[in-house]
Amino acid sequence: MLNSLQELINEPEIAQIDDPEEIFTTSEVSWNQYEALLAKLENNPHYHITYSDGVLEIVSPSFKHEKLKKRLATLIEFYLIKKRIKHTPRGSPRVKKQLKKVGAEPDECYCIGEEKDIPDLAVEVIITSGSIDKLDIYRRLGVTEVWLGKKNRLKLYHLREATLSIFEDNYGYEQIVTSELLPELDIALLEQCVFISDQIEAIDAFEQGLKV
Structure with missing residues (x-):
């Protein structure tokens, strides 16, 4: 699951999102995977990340x-x-x-x-x-x-x-x-x-x- 999340962040259409907002949601994400993604995006404030019971949501605000x-x-x-x-x-x-x-x-x-x-x-x-x-x-x-x-x-x-x-x-x-x-x-x-x-x-x- 972590590899797919990393691939998602590296995708050009995700990295260069334009207005309007886009949301990516995935499930079965462990706490360690969530923490690893936060570390990867530590210096990228463009994404807002929400986590709840294994469900991960990434928003690119407009x-x-x-x-x-x-x-x-x-x-x-x-x-x-x-x-x-x-x-x-x-x-x-x-x-x-x-x-x-x-x-x-x-x-x-x-x-x-x-x-x-x-x-x-x-x-x-x-x-x-x-x-x-x-x-x-x-x-x-x-x-x-x-x-x-x-x-x-x-x-x-x-x-x-x-x-x-x-x-x-x-x-x-x-x-x-x-x-x-x-x-x-x-x-x-x-x-x-x-x-x-x-x-x-x-x-x-x-x-x-x-x-x-």
Whole structure:
């Protein structure tokens, strides 16, 4: 299996993917094979890799995806700084737990308050849906809150560790309207400003909305 994965990465049509996004999924991948692939792609941030119970998914993000996730991160970080909220931006790290047999690379993630090994907030922009449910992975990793950006909307989910069975349809996450990590953040304003094409105008509109 590992040889076929290495051959896949070396294929010209994979190495030179253009917009739009493309997804490759394969199964029966061992943890050691997953780790070996991560090592091979350590200096290639173009690919986002997700692993769950032997299923491996490789995504080559589109320009649209990267633009939206960067804009979202810019506005979130502007808010955190403006409101003087202690935080650590973690970017898009590889977060994994061998015992849980899962690993992911969120588009952006943050520790709110003190820095931790596992981020409190993971943010994903979904342009093309894969076969692995990210909420299942983030629940097993222990991420408190997940924001999924899809079809011009942000869907927020908060982990309910004490009542996992009640929210089993979302793997123990409850869909919420207001972030419990950042309760004063106007999510509708954030959604609106993410899609303003000019970066400066987006930040100006977001800042003005925060003052209203």
